[in-house]
Amino acid sequence: xxxxxxxxxxxxxxxxxxxxxxxxxxxxxxxxxxxxxxxxxxxxxxxxxxxxxxxxxxxxxxxxxxxxxxxxxxxxxxxxxxxxxxxxxxxxxxxxxxxxxxxxxxxxxxxxxxxxxxxxxxxxxxxxxxxxxxxxxxxxxxxxxxxxxxxxxxxxx
Numbered sequence: 001x002x003x004x005x006x007x008x009x010x011x012x013x014x015x016x017x018x019x020x021x022x023x024x025x026x027x028x029x030x031x032x033x034x035x036x037x038x039x040x041x042x043x044x045x046x047x048x049x050x051x052x053x054x055x056x057x058x059x060x061x062x063x064x065x066x067x068x069x070x071x072x073x074x075x076x077x078x079x080x081x082x083x084x085x086x087x088x089x090x091x092x093x094x095x096x097x098x099x100x101x102x103x104x105x106x107x108x109x110x111x112x113x114x115x116x117x118x119x120x121x122x123x124x125x126x127x128x129x130x131x132x133x134x135x136x137x138x139x140x141x142x143x144x145x146x147x148x149x150x151x152x153x154x155x156x157x
Contacts, residue, residue: 008074008131015129017076019122022088023138024067026115028080029089031060033111036094037104049101049155053108056148063141070137091115105155112149116142 038053068078079088091111098104119142126135 009129012126012130013074013076016126016131016134017071017074019125019138020067020071020074020134021076021079022090023115023119023122023141024064024071024078024080025085025088026091026118027060027064027067027141028085029091029094030108030111030115031057031064032085033091033094034060034108036096037098037108040096040099041101041104042099043101045101045155049105052151052155053104056108056152059144059148063137063144066137067141070134074134090118102156105152109149109152109156112145112152116145116149119145 034053034057038050038057041049041053064080068080071078091114094111095107098107119138123135123138123142126132126138
């Protein structure tokens, strides 16, 4: 049964579902990249960086759930399987040969910067389509990603 959200056009709903699934794929890929870094880093400030990656991962996951739930609210299908994320994420693949903390921080920061830029584009797309709630959800995700990027970049000189 289709959800009838007052004031939201069918185009706005479809646009939001598409944008949310695109950002969902990127957020899931980013989360997997953070876990890859978390599990494999060594070196300077190990425990601080190790724990920071866990915190950033948890922050990201909160927004992953909100994006997926918003897709459901809009009567769409949230797509988040590993196979679909591998096909649909627009983030660069994460290297599996890194070990140094600084290399992992740089690699994660590169992907977080890209993800943040795409979240901001998604905000504009949702607003232009007429879905302020999706724009707000993406704004919150963007704000969290920006803050976490700042925390991670603070470990680099």
